Amino acid sequence: MSAHFRKLALIGIGLIGSSIALAARRQGLVDVIAIATRRQETLDEARDLKLGDIYTLDAAEAVRGADLVILCAPVGAYDALARIIGPVLEPGAIISDVGSVKEHVVKVVAPHLPKTVYFIPGHPIAGTEHSGPSAGFAELFAGRWCVLTPGADVPADKTEKLAAFWRAMGSKVESMDAAHHDMVLAITSHIPHLVAYNIVGTVADLETATQSEVIKFSASGFRDFTRIAASDPVMWRDVFLTNRDAVLEMLGRFLEDLSVLQRAVRTGDGASLEAMFTRTRAIRRSIIDAGQETTAPDFGRPHEAPPEPTVTFVREHGGGDDA
Ligand SMILES: NC(=O)c1ccc[n+]([C@@H]2O[C@H](COP(=O)([O-])OP(=O)(O)OC[C@H]3O[C@@H](n4cnc5c(N)ncnc54)[C@H](O)[C@@H]3O)[C@@H](O)[C@H]2O)c1
Numbered sequence: 139m140s141a142h143f144r145k146l147a148l149i150g151i152g153l154i155g156s157s158i159a160l161a162a163r164r165q166g167l168v169d170v171i172a173i174a175t176r177r178q179e180t181l182d183e184a185r186d187l188k189l190g191d192i193y194t195l196d197a198a199e200a201v202r203g204a205d206l207v208i209l210c211a212p213v214g215a216y217d218a219l220a221r222i223i224g225p226v227l228e229p230g231a232i233i234s235d236v237g238s239v240k241e242h243v244v245k246v247v248a249p250h251l252p253k254t255v256y257f258i259p260g261h262p263i264a265g266t267e268h269s270g271p272s273a274g275f276a277e278l279f280a281g282r283w284c285v286l287t288p289g290a291d292v293p294a295d296k297t298e299k300l301a302a303f304w305r306a307m308g309s310k311v312e313s314m315d316a317a318h319h320d321m322v323l324a325i326t327s328h329i330p331h332l333v334a335y336n337i338v339g340t341v342a343d344l345e346t347a348t349q350s351e352v353i354k355f356s357a358s359g360f361r362d363f364t365r366i367a368a369s370d371p372v373m374w375r376d377v378f379l380t381n382r383d384a385v386l387e388m389l390g391r392f393l394e395d396l397s398v399l400q401r402a403v404r405t406g407d408g409a410s411l412e413a414m415f416t417r418t419r420a421i422r423r424s425i426i427d428a429g430q431e432t433t434a435p436d437f438g439r440p441h442e443a444p445p446e447p448t449v450t451f452v453r454e455h456g457g458g459d460d461a
């Protein structure tokens with residue numbers, strides 16, 4: 139199955155959009171890349187970085203004649219974007235996205251798309267805490283999962299064509315149901331971010347003297363949390379607004395487990411603590427054995443150090459994914 143598209147339209151050009159532009163171009167997967175953003179400043183930055191061939195503030199103009207359209211904006215912007223692009227989409231085009239949440243995306247985008255296009259939502263499980271067009275790098279997706287959540291009405295060869303595109307950029311691809319995706323990602327990605335935002339927020343609320351001690355003596359555990367908690371506030375606001383049910387379900391379980399730990403600490407129950415930590419260590423080992431410990435080794439960003447390894451206690455506890 140060919141992974142090639144004539145014209146790729148990227149709506150939004152931050153970390154993920156620019157990484158797709160760089161990877162698709164490097165692998166020769168597209169002839170033309172059209173980029174649409176909301177702000178002139180971002181568009182100028184994308185142009186300076188030579189990320190595409192067509193630059194516009196009008197999403198409708200970008201998607202005209204495109205056989206592949208990928209929404210790469212925060213999910214809160216999807217509804218408005220779908221309304222704008224829906225009427226001008228090329229018949230036969232594949233419409234996809236990279237949003238961290240999938241059921242909501244189907245709900246707000248699908249109603250605005252014509253029957254003549256194929257809507258295949260997607261989510262590359264790869265990222266960093268950086269944002270904006272200059273944050274992207276072509277190797278971001280290497281060895282990382284990309285989840286596709288096609289509806290039942292999408293022909294298999296269309297999903298396979300999009301999967302081939304992601305594989306050509308280095309991803310491993312798996313298809314699943316949107317609701318299942320949201321539940322899995324709630325515990326492997328969304329709750330870890332919530333916990334990181336919370337623990338760093340707790341430090342921010344400490345009195346000044348204690349706070350400076352924490353910063354001075356912070357070793358890798360807390361530093362890992364600060365990296366995650368530096369992630370884009372708008373993107374993560376939208377994730378928690380749009381994956382509310384799955385996040386609350388997983389948060390409930392998380393808090394139950396936390397109170398078990400709290401009790402073990404309070405009562406001096408060393409056996410329970412050790413048993414729990416032994417279980418979580420095994421999960422960490424299984425992640426390493428699966429070859430998913432850190433991001434790709436060659437980051438291709440000469441101006442910046444590679445992101446630090448992302449696996450933290452919370453991810454190990456959650457037991458699934460990382461990026
Ligand atoms: N950052 C990650 O680790 C990561 C990983 C996988 C998927 N995602 C998903 O990818 C999407 C983009 O995330 P990112 O990290 O590239 O964010 P980013 O902040 O780096 O970039 C977002 C870009 O979207 C555009 N944009 C913002 N608001 C817009 C609007 N209202 N209309 C049109 N364009 C708009 C801008 O060009 C902006 O640069 C999000 O939906 C996010 O959930 C992020």
Ligand SMILES: O=C(O)C(=O)C[C@]1(C(=O)O)C=C[C@@H](O)C=C1
Nearest residue numbers: 238263264265266267327460461
């Ligand atoms: O490594 C990071 O910075 C990330 O948080 C990446 C991460 C994740 O949680 O794994 C964040 C959000 C995405 O939707 C996918 C990947």
